[in-house]
């Protein structure tokens with residue numbers, strides 16, 4: 001086993017709001033291995049973006065408590081100061097967001113923005129060097145006519161091309177970890193396919209690890225090596241991608257997979273659903289956060305309602321569910337039916 | 338079977354922003370450009386395509402929220418253009434619209450009971466007492482707690498708000514519902530809840546649906562017939578099973594191949610058709626076949642002659658000079 005590139009331990013992020021304390025991330029632990037793609041999947045509000053933003057140490061404002069450890073190259077990222085953070089961002093980890101327009105500055109040419117990202121880590125680079133790097137980066141992400149397009153502004157590009165530029169900026173310093181938060185959610189499906197392929201190709205070329213966040217199980221299936229499933233601020237399952245789709249080991253994952261509609265599903269019968277809606281993060285249910293929606297929940301006064309389940313080995317995966325291993329494996333094998 | 342809704346060479350062009358300044362009436366967005374179809378009673382037409390291809394515009398024309406630039410829409414055989422305002426008002430009850438984001442069309446200061454009752458109030462179909470009763474009936478029907486009629490939109494989740502939107506659309510017992518991306522903004526587990534609800538209502542009330550979505554898999558589940566749109570046109574249209582099994586237009590094929598599959602084994606093995614570039618502007622669409630700039634099969638003929646939508650197998654029409662077989 002190689003050592004993890006980054007280890008997240010017992011990460012908590014709570015926001016203090018007028019309505020109460022929002023436990024957006026509530027004790028999440030996982031590793032990302034060098035060069036792998038870790039997919040993070042979950043419904044909206046499950047804490048995916050907050051987890052990513054915590055790793056990037058993005059500003060959450062003042063009304064927030066962050067605790068736990070984020071260890072990368074022997075340092076706890078939650079403890080490094082702003083100066084050091086600047087030296088880490090871009091080189092150690094970089095991020096691609098859902099909406100490329102908010103990531104780009106409308107008043108600078110895209111060439112300038114790629115150059116600027118490079119110069120942060122190479123302040124002594126000469127003009128011609130930087131120009132070379134920028135052109136090269138644009139070629140790599142598939143921008144046609146880069147010598148001409150480097151002087152264009154973000155609004156002169158289509159959504160897909162803008163996302164390519166954001167990727168060029170993220171990768172220009174060859175980071176060890178690329179965090180992509182719903183990078184294709186705003187794009188059409190034919191463009192999504194292009195961008196996912198691009199991320200995969202560049203990942204191989206640069207050897208970066210990728211943390212790919214999405215709500216789309218199809219995207220997960222096509223890109224991830226390993227998957228973490230999040231629900232209400234918790235990691236409920238951690239598994240290899242084949243395992244996850246073949247034998248899910250958490251009732252929530254089972255429900256999620258059951259509600260996916262597929263292209264070759266001609267059945268007009270009722271789709272499986274998960275009843276109810278995700279809980280309020282201000283007033284999380286006691287015990288397992290999923291228990292009010294769970295079909296297998298063990299009932300009154302059971303562990304499901306009194307004790308928060310922790311991730312533990314179930315089959316070849318890790319699951320945070322109180323049901324006995326044999327039952328979980330059975331539920332997963334049958335797809336929950 | 339009876340045809341309830343028919344579109345006959347429907348066009349909807351919008352003036353572009355620029356034309357206001359340059360006064361060039363030729364600059365138009367060809368949002369919907371010559372679309373024809375028939376919708377049979379109790380069935381669902383799924384309309385798919387990437388953003389900007391004209392799905393919402395078509396839906397709005399069908400639901401009488403927009404007037405077509407050219408062509409006609411017939412409801413139960415009656416050409417809507419021939420009706421006076423009073424008769425139009427009558428027919429408006431028969432065709433209702435469900436929006437992608439119910440939040441955008443629910444007044445935040447109105448209780449959801451008031452929102453659901455609005456069509457009945459506007460059309461003066463029920464008195465106050467009757468409206469109240471009907472609202473609770475409708476809420477029950479769409480799976481909302483009828484006791485919550487006094488609550489406000491912000492107290493509901495996205496899925497529940499979509500149920501409110503559906504309840505309102507049902508208020509006047511319509512025959513047709515045009516649903517524009519009704520589940521696109523919802524999480525997948527909630528999507529299935531709403532799809533199941535729509536299917537149940539169709540079975541119970543014999544409703545016909547025009548179901549608009551960009552997600553092919555969602556449409557697969559609900560549609561009897563499918564229309565694939567590209568730059569304002571139907572490029573493939575017909576029986577859903579036939580189209581999903583054997584897509585014949587290169588664009589449909591590419592669209593299906595691009596859709597991610599929630600099965601890693603299939604995903605790894607299949608060969609994907611990767612389209613290059615983006616969709617061209619609907620202001621100056623390519624000559625001939627509008628898809629030709631991204632099509633791997635394109636020839637000179639494709640640039641010169643516009644392919645017509647022709648039936649290649651019974652119930653399956655394609656607009657392509659070189660359809661797949």
Ligand SMILES: Nc1ncnc2c1ncn2[C@@H]1O[C@H](COP(=O)(O)OP(=O)(O)O)[C@@H](O)[C@H]1O
Nearest residue numbers: 015022024043044045046047048049050051281
């Ligand atoms: N700055 C903030 N202040 C208060 N609540 C927040 C803030 N950022 C995120 N949240 C809440 O945290 C929860 C998790 O959000 P997020 O990580 O964005 O979810 P997702 O899984 O959709 O990416 C949500 O309920 C969200 O409303």
Ligand SMILES: Nc1ncnc2c1ncn2[C@@H]1O[C@H](COP(=O)(O)OP(=O)(O)O)[C@@H](O)[C@H]1O
Nearest residue numbers: 351366368387388389390391392393394395619
């Ligand atoms: N009111 C309008 N004025 C001008 N252009 C419009 C208007 N509504 C839509 N369009 C344009 O018409 C085209 C089709 O839009 P739309 O029907 O919304 O597509 P879709 O729903 O498939 O994404 C797009 O180019 C859009 O910009």
Ligand code: SF4
Nearest residue numbers: 288291294304321322
């Ligand atoms: S712990 Fe209990 S409630 Fe939670 S998922 Fe497992 S069975 Fe369901």
Ligand SMILES: [Mg+2]
Nearest residue numbers: 048049050182
């Ligand atoms: Mg997010």
Ligand SMILES: [Mg+2]
Nearest residue numbers: 392393394518
């Ligand atoms: Mg639309």
